[in-house]
Amino acid sequence: MDFKTKIREILDFPTPGVQFKDITTLLKDGEAYHQAIDELVKYASDKKVDAIVGPEARGFVIGAPLAYALGVGFIPVRKPGKLPAETVEVVYDLEYRQDRLSIHRDAIRPGSRILIADDLLATGGTVKATVDLIKQLNGQVVGTAFLIELLYLNGRDQLENIDIFSLIQY
Numbered sequence: 695m696d697f698k699t700k701i702r703e704i705l706d707f708p709t710p711g712v713q714f715k716d717i718t719t720l721l722k723d724g725e726a727y728h729q730a731i732d733e734l735v736k737y738a739s740d741k742k743v744d745a746i747v748g749p750e751a752r753g754f755v756i757g758a759p760l761a762y763a764l765g766v767g768f769i770p771v772r773k774p775g776k777l778p779a780e781t782v783e784v785v786y787d788l789e790y791r792q793d794r795l796s797i798h799r800d801a802i803r804p805g806s807r808i809l810i811a812d813d814l815l816a817t818g819g820t821v822k823a824t825v826d827l828i829k830q831l832n833g834q835v836v837g838t839a840f841l842i843e844l845l846y847l848n849g850r851d852q853l854e855n856i857d858i859f860s861l862i863q864y
């Protein structure tokens with residue numbers, strides 16, 4: 695399947711100059727969504743993953759079905775004030791703003807093999823912050839999986855020595 699044809703591109707959203715990749719057009723297409731997740735499952739299947747971590751909100755839409763297909767747990771990374779138990783937090787920069795992310799302090803068993811899933815790799819700020827959270831909890835990041843990678847924003851540079859899979863590149 696040509697997955698790129700399923701992504702809608704919107705110029706100047708949410709701020710001028712941003713070329714927004716809208717995945718809702720892929721998500722509403724059942725066959726495309728299913729096949730896209732299957733591609734991520736293929737990437738993840740030989741990595742002996744113990745759990746998937748996905749950042750809010752679009753990371754949930756990719757990470758949860760991936761975790762379900764692999765038969766492993768899903769761990770949410772959320773914007774502050776959303777998780778009810780004790781959390782750890784990081785501050786990070788992304789393409790069009792600065793933000794904070796948090797994870798439950800007891801979410802990750804020390805030493806466990808974690809795969810990060812999200813819809814899109816842009817500047818890499820979100821995934822780097824997510825790696826930092828996982829490291830604070832002594833988890834081991836064994837890979838990262840994205841539907842989309844914006845090569846021109848060099849997000850890979852934030853992920854030295856971490857394996858990266860992306861289904862669609864721009």
Ligand SMILES: O=P(O)(O)OC[C@H]1O[C@H](OP(=O)(O)OP(=O)(O)O)[C@H](O)[C@@H]1O
Pocket residue numbers: 749750751752753787788789812813814815816817818819820821849
């Ligand atoms: O590589 P980066 O520059 O960090 O950008 C990528 C991140 O930006 C988007 O999330 P956003 O923070 O907009 O949140 P949302 O999923 O709630 O829309 C996207 O879903 C990624 O998580």
Ligand SMILES: Nc1ncnc2[nH]cnc12
Pocket residue numbers: 712713714715716788789814816817844
């Ligand atoms: N260009 C972009 N399109 C969609 N989501 C994004 N998140 C960060 N940059 C983005």
